[in-house]
Amino acid sequence: MRTLVIHNPRSGFGSDAVFQFERALMRGGDECVMRMLRDDFEAQHACEDADEFDVVVLSGGDGTISSLLYALRDRTVPVCVFPSGTANLLYANIGNALEPAALARACRIGKTADLDLGEISWEREDGTRATHGFALMSGTGFDAQIMQAALPNKPIMGQAAYFAAALANPRPTVSRFKISVDGTTYERDGIACLVANAAMIQGDIEIIPDCRMDDGLLDVIVVETSDTAQLLKPLAFGLLDHSGRSAGRPHIESFKGREILIESSVPVPLEVDGDVAPGLVSSYSARVLPKAARVIVDPMSPYGTADDGSSRFGSSDVIAYPD
Numbered sequence: 001m002r003t004l005v006i007h008n009p010r011s012g013f014g015s016d017a018v019f020q021f022e023r024a025l026m027r028g029g030d031e032c033v034m035r036m037l038r039d040d041f042e043a044q045h046a047c048e049d050a051d052e053f054d055v056v057v058l059s060g061g062d063g064t065i066s067s068l069l070y071a072l073r074d075r076t077v078p079v080c081v082f083p084s085g086t087a088n089l090l091y092a093n094i095g096n097a098l099e100p101a102a103l104a105r106a107c108r109i110g111k112t113a114d115l116d117l118g119e120i121s122w123e124r125e126d127g128t129r130a131t132h133g134f135a136l137m138s139g140t141g142f143d144a145q146i147m148q149a150a151l152p153n154k155p156i157m158g159q160a161a162y163f164a165a166a167l168a169n170p171r172p173t174v175s176r177f178k179i180s181v182d183g184t185t186y187e188r189d190g191i192a193c194l195v196a197n198a199a200m201i202q203g204d205i206e207i208i209p210d211c212r213m214d215d216g217l218l219d220v221i222v223v224e225t226s227d228t229a230q231l232l233k234p235l236a237f238g239l240l241d242h243s244g245r246s247a248g249r250p251h252i253e254s255f256k257g258r259e260i261l262i263e264s265s266v267p268v269p270l271e272v273d274g275d276v277a278p279g280l281v282s283s284y285s286a287r288v289l290p291k292a293a294r295v296i297v298d299p300m301s302p303y304g305t306a307d308d309g310s311s312r313f314g315s316s317d318v319i320a321y322p323d
């Protein structure tokens with residue numbers, strides 16, 4: 001078994017869990033290439049030899065992993081998403097067991113699911129066009145402002161930095177959003193308009209119900225409130241009802257589609273999977289890339305299948321920890 005681990009050493013708290021993972025993964029005769037990303041890494045370059053491996057492990061925060069998954073789109077090599085970031089929301093949405101040895105086992109068993117990715121595109125302030133892939137959520141408005149405000153505190157506070165930033169920002173900008181979903185247009189006033197491939201956020205809360213990464217559709221999420229205090233309401237509902245199926249989500253409306261165009265009446269900040277883009281934008285488009293990511297899943301994952309005992313690389317039940 002040949003494994004490529006692409007690790008961002010600057011992600012999250014500098015955890016060394018990926019090295020425990022590597023130790024649990026390796027058997028006699030295996031090879032592992034451990035590639036450390038530089039600060040200015042280029043995703044395409046970092047994974048250009050991916051097809052020479054049996055498994056590619058992406059280890060970092062959500063922004064790093066999304067950019068690498070996008071660079072690997074439509075390749076057939078199985079990809080294991082390893083949580084080394086602050087929030088690890090992609091990992092939470094895939095839903096694999098949370099333990100380096102369990103993830104190593106899933107890599108040896110080699111069960112995969114083909115998951116969708118999203119692609120977002122907007123005009124920069126200098127008139128040039130930017131296009132990025134995303135795996136979770138991207139878009140404009142309040143939550144990009146939160147991400148931006150949280151940045152300085154992330155290394156110390158972790159996930160709490162997002163909540164602190166949200167509470168410190170009581171009057172977000174209200175825009176009129178013109179939302180076109182597969183040719184049908186809606187107009188709504190709100191503080192954020194996002195496109196989501198996956199909708200589970202911090203605390204295992206799904207901000208909208210029934211969002212899946214394998215249905216070939218993106219979900220457009222509009223937050224229709226002008227007040228941070230009101231945002232606490234859907235969050236409180238989220239704590240009582242994680243899936244959103246019984247209590248619903250006050251102030252949040254959503255649409256499903258393949259091709260999306262959003263125009264905002266006021267220029268607003270934009271974020272791609274938690275990374276804030278420079279400048280402000282007045283419009284963006286997004287489309288789904290169906291089944292573009294072949295991801296390792298275990299039986300814990302909602303995208304996994306029951307364990308039938310088969311294993312691609314064998315001896316998966318022997319965990320190689322030293323005595």
Ligand SMILES: [Mg+2]
Nearest residue numbers: 212213215217
């Ligand atoms: Mg979907």
